[in-house]
Amino acid sequence: MLRATLKGMASRKARLVLTSLAVVLGTMFVAAAMILTATMEKSVTGVIADAFTDVDAVVSSAEDPAAAQGNTPSATLIPGDVLETVRSVDGVDTADGDVSGQINAIGADGKLVGAFAPTIGFNWNDQSTGLNEIRDGTGPQADDEVIVSTQFVKDSGLDIGDTVTAYSYSADRAEYEIVGVFGLAGDRDSLAGETQMAFTVTEAQRLLADGQDAYMSIYIQGDASTEAIADAIGSDYRVQTGEEASEEAAQGFAAVADIMGYIFLGFGLVAVFVSVFLIINTFTIIVAQRQRELALLRAIGAARNQVVGSVLAEAAVIGVIASILGLGLGVLLGWGLSQLVSSTVMGGLPVQLQVPATALWALAVGIGVTVLSAFVPAIKASGVPPVAAMRDAVNPPKPLRGITIAGLVVTGVGGVLIALGLTDNLGDLGLPGFLSGVGIAFVGITLLTPILSRPLVALLGAVMSWSFAGRLGKLNAGRNPRRTAITASALMIAVALVTGIATLVSSFKETTTELTDSNLESDLIVMGQQGANIPTFMPETLAEIKALPDVAAVGDLYGEFFGAKIDDEPTMLYASEDLPTSLGIFSGTVAEGSIENLPDDGLVVNESAAEDRGLALGDTVEVAFAKDNATAQLQVAAILDDSQLTDGWWVSPAQIPNFTVPKPMQAYIQVADGADVTAVQSEVEDILADEPEVSVTNNAEFVDQQTGQLDVLLASVQILLALAIIIAIIGVVNTLVLSVLERTRELGLLRAIGMTRGQARRMITVESVIICLFGAVLGIAVGIGLGWTVQQALEEEGLTSFALPWGLIITYLVAAVAVGLLAAIAPAARAAKLNVLSAIAYE
Numbered sequence: 111m112l113r114a115t116l117k118g119m120a121s122r123k124a125r126l127v128l129t130s131l132a133v134v135l136g137t138m139f140v141a142a143a144m145i146l147t148a149t150m151e152k153s154v155t156g157v158i159a160d161a162f163t164d165v166d167a168v169v170s171s172a173e174d175p176a177a178a179q180g181n182t183p184s185a186t187l188i189p190g191d192v193l194e195t196v197r198s199v200d201g202v203d204t205a206d207g208d209v210s211g212q213i214n215a216i217g218a219d220g221k222l223v224g225a226f227a228p229t230i231g232f233n234w235n236d237q238s239t240g241l242n243e244i245r246d247g248t249g250p251q252a253d254d255e256v257i258v259s260t261q262f263v264k265d266s267g268l269d270i271g272d273t274v275t276a277y278s279y280s281a282d283r284a285e286y287e288i289v290g291v292f293g294l295a296g297d298r299d300s301l302a303g304e305t306q307m308a309f310t311v312t313e314a315q316r317l318l319a320d321g322q323d324a325y326m327s328i329y330i331q332g333d334a335s336t337e338a339i340a341d342a343i344g345s346d347y348r349v350q351t352g353e354e355a356s357e358e359a360a361q362g363f364a365a366v367a368d369i370m371g372y373i374f375l376g377f378g379l380v381a382v383f384v385s386v387f388l389i390i391n392t393f394t395i396i397v398a399q400r401q402r403e404l405a406l407l408r409a410i411g412a413a414r415n416q417v418v419g420s421v422l423a424e425a426a427v428i429g430v431i432a433s434i435l436g437l438g439l440g441v442l443l444g445w446g447l448s449q450l451v452s453s454t455v456m457g458g459l460p461v462q463l464q465v466p467a468t469a470l471w472a473l474a475v476g477i478g479v480t481v482l483s484a485f486v487p488a489i490k491a492s493g494v495p496p497v498a499a500m501r502d503a504v505n506p507p508k509p510l511r512g513i514t515i516a517g518l519v520v521t522g523v524g525g526v527l528i529a530l531g532l533t534d535n536l537g538d539l540g541l542p543g544f545l546s547g548v549g550i551a552f553v554g555i556t557l558l559t560p561i562l563s564r565p566l567v568a569l570l571g572a573v574m575s576w577s578f579a580g581r582l583g584k585l586n587a588g589r590n591p592r593r594t595a596i597t598a599s600a601l602m603i604a605v606a607l608v609t610g611i612a613t614l615v616s617s618f619k620e621t622t623t624e625l626t627d628s629n630l631e632s633d634l635i636v637m638g639q640q641g642a643n644i645p646t647f648m649p650e651t652l653a654e655i656k657a658l659p660d661v662a663a664v665g666d667l668y669g670e671f672f673g674a675k676i677d678d679e680p681t682m683l684y685a686s687e688d689l690p691t692s693l694g695i696f697s698g699t700v701a702e703g704s705i706e707n708l709p710d711d712g713l714v715v716n717e718s719a720a721e722d723r724g725l726a727l728g729d730t731v732e733v734a735f736a737k738d739n740a741t742a743q744l745q746v747a748a749i750l751d752d753s754q755l756t757d758g759w760w761v762s763p764a765q766i767p768n769f770t771v772p773k774p775m776q777a778y779i780q781v782a783d784g785a786d787v788t789a790v791q792s793e794v795e796d797i798l799a800d801e802p803e804v805s806v807t808n809n810a811e812f813v814d815q816q817t818g819q820l821d822v823l824l825a826s827v828q829i830l831l832a833l834a835i836i837i838a839i840i841g842v843v844n845t846l847v848l849s850v851l852e853r854t855r856e857l858g859l860l861r862a863i864g865m866t867r868g869q870a871r872r873m874i875t876v877e878s879v880i881i882c883l884f885g886a887v888l889g890i891a892v893g894i895g896l897g898w899t900v901q902q903a904l905e906e907e908g909l910t911s912f913a914l915p916w917g918l919i920i921t922y923l924v925a926a927v928a929v930g931l932l933a934a935i936a937p938a939a940r941a942a943k944l945n946v947l948s949a950i951a952y953e
Contacts, residue, residue, distance in 0.1 A: 131840055133389070133432035133476050134439065136382035141440025141472035142447060143372075148464040149448040162359075165352035167336055169196060169328035169343065190323035192343050199342045201334030207325030209233045209314040214803065215276040215307060218267030222802040227303040229262070231278070231317055234308035242308075246270060247290030253313040257290035262305035276307060278317040279646075279771045280737075320738075380603070382479055384834045384841075387600040389483035392844055393425065394490075394593065409496035417492040425484030426477065433476030440472060441465055510561050510591060517557030524551025532903055544903055548896060552606070555892055559595035559602070563884060564588050570883045574876045579869040582860075583876025586849075587884075594881055597845045601838035601885030601929075602892065605922055609893025610900070611827050612915035615820045617901045620913035622816055626809050629697045629755050632665065632778035633787050634794060635812045638804040644671065645803040646773035652687075654797045655777060660785035665692035665778040672770040673736030676759065677723070683733070684760050685769070689714065695778045698756035702727045703748030710764035712747035716757045720749050733761070735768040742768070754908050779806075838885065839933050846878055846937035857941055858950040867942040874938035879930030886926035890919055 162168075171186035188207070196205045210232035217223045234249045234257055247270045249257050256274065258266075268274050270288050277283040292308070293299060300306070308314075315321060330339065336349040343349075350358070404417055412420075441463075448461045524547045531544025571584030587594055636655070638645020656664045670683040686692035689705050705714055713733075715725065725731070725746055733742045742765060750756055766772050781790050787808065794806040807815060850857065857870065865873075894914065901912050 130428050130432035130435075131837075133385055133429060133480050134436040135837055136385040136479070137433045137436025137472045137476035138440040138443055140379065140382060140475055141437045141469050142443035144469045144472065145441060145444025145463075145465055146447045146451070147372075148466040148468070149444060149461060150451060152464045153448070153452070153462045162352040162356040164331060165329045165355070166332055167330040167334065167339060168350050168352060168355040169330065169339065170326070170348050170350070170355075171346070187319055187322060187324035187326065188328060188347060190325070192347065193325060193328055195343055196328055196330060196339060199334050199339055201332050201338065202330055203332035205328055205330045206235045207233070207311070208327045208329060209311065209318050209325050211278065211318040211326070213276055213278045213307065213317055215262075215266065215274055215305070216802050217265065217274075218272075220799075220802060223262065223266045224305045227300075227305070229276075229305045229307060231276070231307045231309060231314060233311040233314035235311075241295050242292050243295060245291045245293045247288075249290055250286075250308065250310050250313075251289075253310050253316075254284070254286055255289045255310070256286040257292055257308045258288055259300060259306035260291055260293045261300040261303070262307060263291055264299065265305050274307075276317070279644075280320055281317045284313075380607070380834050382475055384600045384603055384837045386479055386483050387596050387603075387841060389425075389480055390487070390596055393421065393484040393487035394596075404491050405496055414492035418488045421484055421488035421491050422481060425481045425488075429477035429480030432480070433473045436476055437469065437472050440469070513557055513592075514561045517554050517561070519554075520557060521551050521554030524548065524554050528899055532899075548899060552892070552896070556599050556602070559599050559888060560591040562888065563591040563594045563598070566884050566887065567594060567880055570887070571876070571880050574880065577869075577872065579865075579872035580876045583873045584880060586853075586873065586877045587880040593845065593849075594884065597841050598881050598885030598888065600841045601835065601882060601926075602889035604834035604838055605886050605889025605926075606892040606896065607834075608824075608828055609890050609915070609918065609922070610896035612824055612918045613894055613897025613913075614900060614909075615817070615824050616913040616915040617897065617909055617911055618820060619813065619817045620911040621909055623813050624911050625754060626813055629753065630778065630809065631695045631697055631780065632809070633781040634779040634791055634806055634808055636777040636779065636794065636798065636804055636806050637775065637812075644669075644771065644775065646771055646775050647798070647801040647804050649774060651797060651801055652774050652777055655779065655794055658790065658793055658797075660782050660790050660793075661779055662782040663691050663695065663780040665695035665780075666774045667692065667776040667778070668766050668769060668772070669775050670735070670769040670771075675734040676731050678734075679723075681733075681759055683765075683769070684758050685763055685766050686760070687763050689760060689763075692778070693750070693756060695780060696753070696755045698753055699751045701749045701751045703746070705748045705760075708747055708762050709745075710762050711742065711744050712762050713744040714748045714750060714760035715746060716750045717752050719757065719759065720746070733765075735765075735770075737768055737770045740768045835929075839929055842878060842881055842930070842933040843936060845881075846874060846934065847940065850874065850937050850941045854944065855950060857944055858946050858948070861944065861946045862950060870942045870944075871934075871938040874941050875931060875934040878934035878937070879927055882926040882930035882933065883923070886922050890922060 169188065169192070171188060190207070193205060193207045196202060210230060212228045213231035215223045215229050223229055244257070245260060247257065256276070258268075258274070263269050266274065268288060270291060272288050273285050274288055275283050275285050286307075286309070292306075294301065309317065315323065319325070336351060340347075340349040404420075407417060407420075408414075444465075445461070445463050448463070452461050527543050527547025528551060529547075531547055567584065567588040571580075571587060574580040575584050636647070652664070652666055655661065666687050668685040670685075674681055674683050689708055693700075693705060701717055703714075708714065713731065715723075720726070723731075727746055727749060729746045730743055731746070733744050735741070744761060744765075779790070779794065781787050791806055791808065798804060798806060861870065898912055901909050
C-alpha cells in the first residue's frame with residue numbers, strides 16, 4: 111500500500127505541488143515569527159550586555175526603577191554625596207554618576223529631531239563604558255559644547271562645528287556647539303533608532319535634574335560586593351550587579367521584538383488556518399477522483415484501515431516535505447525580518463540569528479494540520495464499496511442538514527457569549543468571554559457557508575448567465591455547495607479580518623469627527639503629533655496667539671502625566687489659565703458648584719471620576735506632584751457633567767508650576783465672527799515658527815492627524831493578510847484544476863456537441879469569478895458584523911459611532927473579480943486544450 115501511495119503521488123506532481131504550497135506558506139510564517147522573536151531578543155541582550163561590559167555594579171533608586179533609568183522627566187534622583195560615599199567603599203575602583211533622560215533638539219530644518227524615536231541626553235564621562243566610541247572630534251569640555259551620536263547627525267542634518275538648540279521638559283532652550291560625534295560598539299548608530307546628545311555633567315544636571323547635584327544611577331567598577339555598597343548607602347537605593355542591570359535593561363528593548371513576533375505568529379496561524387480549507391478541499395477532490403482506484407484496492411483485498419492509511423500516508427508525506435521546506439524558508443524570512451526590524455526600528459542593531467527549539471513547533475503545526483485535514487477524506491475513502499470498481503461511481507452531493515444544524519448551534523453559542531459580554535453579564539470573564547464569543551461565532555458562520563452558497567451563488571451568477579458558457583459556469587459553481595463553500599471560506603477569512611479592522615478604523619474616524627463637530631467649539635487647534643515626546647510650547651507663544659486681533663477666545667490646556675497622585679492613586683491632571691473659556695470651547699457643562707474664579711486650592715472633576723472616588727462638592731483630597739515631591743490639599747469646587755473631552759481632574763492655574771512640564775500642550779482657538787479662518791491660521795503659523803513641537807490645524811486636519819496612524823495600521827494588516835489571500839487564491843486554482851480533471855469526460859462531451867474552446871474558457875472563468883465573489887461578499891458581511899460587534903462592545907469606552915469603509919468594500923469586490931480572472935487562467939487553458947476523443951474515453 112505504501113509503494114502504491116508513493117507511486118500515485120509521483121504520478122500527480124502538479125497536485126502535490128499545489129497542495130504543498132499552502133502548507134509551506136503557513137509553516138514559513140509560524141517559523142519566521144518564532145525565529146524573529148528569538149533573534150531580536152538575543153541581539154538586544156547582546157547589545158545591552160555590551161553597555162555593561164565594564165560595569166561591575168549599578169546603583170539606582172529603590173523607589174522607582176523605571177524613573178531611575180531616566181525614562182520619564184520625574185526620574186528619582188540620587189544626591190551627589192551618595193556618589194562620594196560609593197567611591198569611598200573598599201574595593202570600588204571607579205564610580206561615575208549618570209544623568210540621562212529625554213530632551214528635545216531642533217535640527218537643521220527647524221523641526222524636532224526624533225519626533226517618533228526619542229532624543230536621549232546624558233552626561234559624558236571620559237571613563238564611560240565601552241558602549242560609546244568617539245568617531246570624530248572630542249567630548250564636551252564646556253557647558254555650551256555637546257557630542258552627538260552618529261544617528262543624531264543623520265536625523266538632524268547637523269555635524270561638527272554646527273550649533274544646535276536643545277532643551278528639556280524643565281529647562282529652557284540653550285545653544286550648543288557640536289564638538290564631537292560618537293557611535294556605539296559594533297559600528298552601530300543607535301540602540302533602537304534613538305538619537306543621543308552628551309553634555310558636561312553640570313549641563314546635563316541643569317537639563318535633566320533641575321540643576322541639582324544629583325544623578326539617576328551610578329556605574330561602578332571594582333571588586334566591591336553589592337552587599338558592601340548597599341550597607342554604605344542605605345536602603346533608599348538598589349544595588350545590582352552589572353549582569354542583573356543588563357538583564358533588566360534588556361527586557362524593555364526585547365519587548366519590541368516580542369510584540370512583533372506575536373504579530374507575525376498571529377498572521378502565521380491565520381495562514382495555517384486558511385491552509386486547512388485548501389488541504390481539506392484538495393484531499394476531498396483527490397478521494398473523489400481516486401474512487402475507482404480505491405475501490406479496486408478494496409476489491410483485491412485491501413482493508414478499510416489500509417485505505418485510510420494510504421490517504422493519511424500521502425498527507426503525512428506532503429506535510430513532512432512541505433513543513434521542512436517551510437521551516438527552511440521560515441529561517442530565511444526570520445533572518446530577513448530581523449534585519450528589517452533592526453534597520454527600521456532598532457537603529458541598525460547587529461543581528462545574531464537564532465533558531466530556537468520552539469521553531470520546531472512549525473514542523474509539528476504543518477504536519478499535524480495536513481494529516482488532520484486529510485483525516486475526514488480518508489475515512490470517506492475507506493467507505494468506498496468494492497463494487498464501485500465495476501462501474502462509474504456517481505457521488506451525489508451529501509445533504510447539508512447536519513453541517514447546517516452544527517453551524518446554527520455554534521453560531522448561537524457564540525452569539526450568546528457576545529450578548530452576555532455586551533451586557534456585562536460575564537463578570538470578570540467579560541472581555542475573554544466576549545472575544546471567545548466572536549471567535550466561536552466566526553467558526554459557526556464558516557460552517558454555515560455551504561447552505562449559504564446556493565442562494566448567493568445563484569444571485570451572483572445571475573449577472574453572468576447571459577451566455578451559454580456563463581449559465582454552465584454558474585451551475586458548476588453551485589453543483590457542490592460544500593466544495594464551493596470550503597474554497598470560498600479561505601478567501602472569506604482574510605477579507606473578513608481586513609473588513610472588520612477597516613470597519614473599526616472607519617468607526618473611530620467617524621467618532622472623532624462627530625466629537626470634534628459637536629463638542630469642540632473651536633476653529634483652529636494648536637498641538638503636536640504624539641510620539642516619543644509630549645509636544646509643548648512656550649507660555650509666551652500662547653500669549654501672542656491670544657493677542658491676535660481676529661482671535662475671539664483661546665482655550666489653553668496644560669497636563670501632568672508623570673506620576674501625580676490623588677490620595678495615593680496615580681491620576682492625570684489638567685489645568686487652564688482660563689478654565690471657563692477652555693470648558694466653553696470643549697462644550698463642558700457644570701453639574702454642581704462653579705468654575706468661575708477657581709481658587710488656588712480648587713479642584714474640578716467630572717461626575718464618573720467623583721463617583722469612583724466617593725467625592726462630593728466641598729470634599730478635600732491630597733494631591734502629590736512628581737516634581738520636587740510637592741503636595742497640596744485641594745477642595746472639590748465643581749463637578750462637571752461627563753464628556754469625553756472634559757473627563758478628568760482639573761486644578762487651578764496656581765498649580766501649574768508644580769507640573770513636571772509647566773508649558774501648554776494644546777490651544778483651541780475661536781476666530782472672531784466674520785474673520786477669515788485661513789488668514790488667522792497663517793498668522794498663528796508665523797507665531798509658531800520657533801515652536802518645532804507643535805503646529806496649527808483646522809478641525810478637519812485635526813481629525814486626519816488623529817486618525818492618520820490608523821490608516822498605517824490598516825495598510826500593515828492588509829499587507830500581512832496578503833499571505834492568507836495568496837493561499838486562498840491557490841485554493842481556488844487548486845479546486846478548479848482538480849475539478850477540471852474530475853470533469854474530464856463531461857468536458858469532452860460538451861466539446862463533442864459543439865462547445866468551442868473559448869466557451870470552455872469562459873465557463874471555467876465564470877465559475878472562478880463566482881467562487882471568489884462569493885468568498886469576498888461573505889467575508890465583507892462577516893467583517894462588518896464583527897466590526898459592529900466590537901464597536902458596540904467599545905461604545906462605553908468612547909467608540910460611539912459606527913461607519914462602514916465603503917471604499918475598501920468596493921475595492922475588495924473589484925479585487926475579487928480580478929482574483930477570479932487570474933485564478934481561472936491555468937484551469938481554463940487546461941479545459942480548452944482537452945483532446946475531445948481522449949476526454950470522452952477518460953476514466
